[in-house]
Amino acid sequence: MTDMQIKAWIRANERFEGRSDGNGLYLSYREKAASPTWRFRYKLAGMSRVMQLGSYSELSLAKAREIAKELAARVALGYDVAAEKQDRKAAAVARREEEKNAIKMIDLANMYFERMILGRWKHPDIVRRRIDKDIAPHLGKMKVEDVKPRHIDEMLQAIVKRGAPSIANDTLRWTRRMFDFAIKRHMIEINPASAFDLNDAGGKELARERWLTRDEIRKLFIAMPLAKGFSVENDLSIRLLLLLCCRKMELCAARWEEFDLDNQVWHLPGERSKTGAPIDIPLPALAIEWLKRLKELAGPSKWVLPARKMQHRMIPHIHEGTLGTALGKVKPHMPDVPPFTIHDLRRTARTHLAELGIDPVVAERCLNHKIKGVEGIYNRHDYFNERQEALNRWANLLDQLEKGENYNVTPIKRPRQKIANS
Structure with missing residues (x-):
């Protein structure tokens, strides 16, 4: 058998069941077949076996002879080459099925x-x-x-x-x-x-101590409008976090329905509070001003800080990492200020509340911390009026810092009331 002869059969569309090339190799060109097919015929334990090798379009005559020679050698050693092929095929199918059903x-x-x-x-x-x-x-x-x-x-x-x-x-x-x-x-x-x-991994996590001084807060206010790609929403969000002492996600996931701007109060629901209890947060006039600007930017959204990118719309408000990423754009404009994070703003607020002479219990409630010890068990007063006064003083300081005015605010001095143990 020659390639020239095979090609002549194909051109003439000459169909046949099988024509032998010797050594068990033969060619079949059946009706409706697109191309002649190579097959290998052999006997094992007195039984005739046949296995398909591939089409003539895939295997040349020389390659088919080479494969047939290798198969004949294995048959001579007692191997059932057709059964081996079936086993390999079954194993391949099993592997594909396993890959398909594998849990990644x-x-x-x-x-x-x-x-x-x-x-x-x-x-x-x-x-x-x-x-x-x-x-x-x-x-x-x-x-x-x-x-x-x-x-x-x-x-x-x-x-x-x-x-x-x-x-x-x-x-x-x-x-x-x-x-x-x-x-x-x-x-x-x-x-x-x-x-x-x-x-x-990252090693033992030590409690952070970073907080911003008055001078560093002023530099932050100056740097935010200068940062490229740092939006007005980011600017106002960081200001509100600093002023209201709230946690990042309490603001990021806030809805407008929680805010009563006319009565200057934010009703933070218990399901969104870390303590699990609702709290009314007094809103200084400065916070009202910033919130109204965010209201204009949010448009018809029910979220104070709606998601800004389509790929994040599965979470309707801004992502928890948005403000931290944005803060990175500000830091180059504050080269002489040590690094700080969004969470450090709460520590900053608490430190300055103490500096302003705010009662420690009131300051802790401004951060929505539970009152510790016996006092926390028996004292159910929420200090709304005291927190309102404290946040107003803190807002006044922040306003002075931004305007560059003399910000040596005189602290409040008042005696600490004792709570009975029973």
């Missing part, structure tokens, strides 16, 4: 988020961010059972190298919980993150 790390993370976080956590977007920014990029495409401790270590070290040790610690905590979740549901038997502790 991103599937586990999403399952954990939907079943254990949504509806249980006040701020599920915090966990969502760790999944989207850290876990998914490093482990997301891997099958759950393929994740090894070295992969966990590589993920944690990548986070530490970008200068985010506390995020590395959080990512380790959530990753470990996800694998525990998988063990309970018989997806895996061993947690690859179980041997890691904080020393393998």
Whole structure:
């Protein structure tokens, strides 16, 4: 048999069941076949067997002869080459099916988020961010059972190298919980993150002490309008966080229905408060002014700070990391000011309230901290009027700082009342 002869058969559309080339190799060109097909015929234990090798368009005569020679050698050694091919095909199908049904790390993370976080956590977007920014990029495409401790270590070290040790610690905590979740549901038997502790991630987290001095606050007010890409909404949000002493997500997820601007009060509901109890936050005139500007910018949205990017619309308000990212654009305009975070603004407010002579209990309630000890148990007074006076004085100081006026405000001096123990 020659290639010229085969091509002549194809041109003439000459059909046949089988024409032998020797050594078990033959060519078949059946009716309705698009191309002739190579087959290998052999006998094993007295029984005739046939296996298909491929079409003439895929295998040349020379290649078909080479394959037939190799198969004949294996048959001579007692191997059933047709059965082996079927086994390989079945194994390939099984592997494809296994890959199709395999649970990837991103599937586990999403399952954990939907079943254990949504509806249980006040701020599920915090966990969502760790999944989207850290876990998914490093482990997301891997099958759950393929994740090894070295992969966990590589993920944690990548986070530490970008200068985010506390995020590395959080990512380790959530990753470990996800694998525990998988063990309970018989997806895996061993947690690859179980041997890691904080020393393998960001290390022990020390309490932060950073707060901004009066001069640093003034520099912040000057720098924010200068920062490229730093929106008016970001500027007003940071000012409100500083003035109202509230937590970041309490403001980021706030709805306009919570604010009574006419009566100058923010009714923060218990389900959005870290303490779990509602609180009325007095609004100084300066806060009312800033909120009205945000109202104009928000348009018809029911959110004080609506989401700004389409990809974040699954969370209707701004993302929990938005203000921190925006603050990074301001820092180059404050070269002589040590680094600080959004959360440091609460510490800044608390420090200056003390400097203004505000009673410690009132100052703590301004930050919506529970009163500790026996006093907290028996004293149910919410200090609204006292907090209103304190925040008005704090607003006055901030206003003076921005205007560059003399900001040596005289502290309030008043005796601390004692609360009976019974």
